[in-house]
Amino acid sequence: MVAAVYAYPWNFHDLDGAVSRVRAIGADEITLAASYHAGKFLQPGDVKARVYFPEDGTVYFRPRKAYGLVQPKMSALTTEHDILADLCARDDIAVNAWVVLNHNTRLGMLHPELTVRNAFGNGYPYSLCPSQAEVRAYAVTLCSDMVENYRLKSLLLETPGFLTYGHGFHHEFAQVEPNAWLDAMLGLCFCQSCRAGAEQAGIDASGLAHRICAAVDGWLAGAEASSLDHWNENDPDLAAYHRFRCQVVTSLVADIRAAVTPTVRVKVIATCQRPHATAYLEGHDLTLLDAVSDGLELPLYQSSPEAVLADGRYVLGRVPPSRTSVILRPGYPDMTRESDLTETLDGLEALGLSDFAFYNFGMLREMNLDWLKRALTKKVHYV
Numbered sequence: 001m002v003a004a005v006y007a008y009p010w011n012f013h014d015l016d017g018a019v020s021r022v023r024a025i026g027a028d029e030i031t032l033a034a035s036y037h038a039g040k041f042l043q044p045g046d047v048k049a050r051v052y053f054p055e056d057g058t059v060y061f062r063p064r065k066a067y068g069l070v071q072p073k074m075s076a077l078t079t080e081h082d083i084l085a086d087l088c089a090r091d092d093i094a095v096n097a098w099v100v101l102n103h104n105t106r107l108g109m110l111h112p113e114l115t116v117r118n119a120f121g122n123g124y125p126y127s128l129c130p131s132q133a134e135v136r137a138y139a140v141t142l143c144s145d146m147v148e149n150y151r152l153k154s155l156l157l158e159t160p161g162f163l164t165y166g167h168g169f170h171h172e173f174a175q176v177e178p179n180a181w182l183d184a185m186l187g188l189c190f191c192q193s194c195r196a197g198a199e200q201a202g203i204d205a206s207g208l209a210h211r212i213c214a215a216v217d218g219w220l221a222g223a224e225a226s227s228l229d230h231w232n233e234n235d236p237d238l239a240a241y242h243r244f245r246c247q248v249v250t251s252l253v254a255d256i257r258a259a260v261t262p263t264v265r266v267k268v269i270a271t272c273q274r275p276h277a278t279a280y281l282e283g284h285d286l287t288l289l290d291a292v293s294d295g296l297e298l299p300l301y302q303s304s305p306e307a308v309l310a311d312g313r314y315v316l317g318r319v320p321p322s323r324t325s326v327i328l329r330p331g332y333p334d335m336t337r338e339s340d341l342t343e344t345l346d347g348l349e350a351l352g353l354s355d356f357a358f359y360n361f362g363m364l365r366e367m368n369l370d371w372l373k374r375a376l377t378k379k380v381h382y383v
Contacts, residue, residue, distance in 0.1 A: 026376030057106025
């Protein structure tokens with residue numbers, strides 16, 4: 001078994017101590033956030049801040065390459081101390097860079113013309129559109145910049161695609177009941193780049209957008225909503241639009257893979273949704289993404305071992321286990337008992353999986369880290 005721990009650089013006040021703790025847990029690797037968004041983090045074991053607010057849309061490495069219109073902003077933390085460089089200089093731990101790409105509200109506010117726009121033309125600043133050439137150039141340059149200047153084992157790409165409508169933006173408000181159909185319709189991008197690409201593929205994007213606006217307005221006025229499955233099955237333009245979006249994201253990941261030295265793995269965090277069957281809403285075709293990268297990393301964030309295994313089986317019906325890794329949360333909100341962790345690990349190993357990561361070093365209670373240590377000490381792992 002290979003074991004990694006996801007971590008944030010702002011929790012590494014004592015690098016030697018943190019690495020020693022990760023190694024004592026039984027992990028071989030640290031997957032460090034190298035490009036990240038804003039948030040509000042409750043940190044049980046951090047010696048400086050129980051609650052932490054990171055800068056929005058910054059990077060936790062020192063950029064060196066020339067970028068285009070879209071420019072990275074180095075975090076103040078990294079200006080003072082390049083934790084990623086110090087980690088990569090060590091011989092006692094392997095390092096992966098966790099790269100959040102298109103979820104970047106800071107950049108979306110600076111470049112609203114590059115963001116996702118729904119069928120009504122409303123922009124979503126938290127979601128850069130992967131159809132946009134400048135967004136694609138930024139993603140490729142960001143990844144190659146890291147790999148060329150840091151000794152990394154892997155890049156883990158999060159949000160290379162389209163974010164969904166419901167993604168936890170600040171203080172979201174609505175006084176209509178949510179449903180999967182509405183979220184899916186409002187999550188589709190109809191920016192000029194998406195419309196042009198879809199029309200070139202023979203899709204009537206304008207007609208689809210018009211039908212979506214009419215249906216959403218009808219539902220907001222009180223009409224009964226159609227099911228998402230019904231729309232997917234009965235609107236050929238919508239089905240084709242989903243395929244087009246998947247091709248956009250797949251080609252972006254292929255471009256990143258081509259720009260990065262082959263000795264560094266490029267893996268895709270398969271979805272921000274649950275279960276993985278809904279990944280297509282982000283433009284993620286799991287089989288295609290696996291084919292153009294070095295495999296998928298699956299956030300199997302489910303509330304029971306049975307649900308985790310069901311989700312895992314769904315994905316492994318499409319991609320091989322030998323190229324697939326898993327992220328688990330060994331504590332709230334997914335696991336309430338230590339036996340949940342051991343049962344989940346045993347079940348996933350029985351499916352042929354052997355590469356595991358655990359989220360998140362700075363947010364888990366000491367009790368949960370102890371669960372993890374006991375679980376991993378029962379396993380023989382190798383790098």
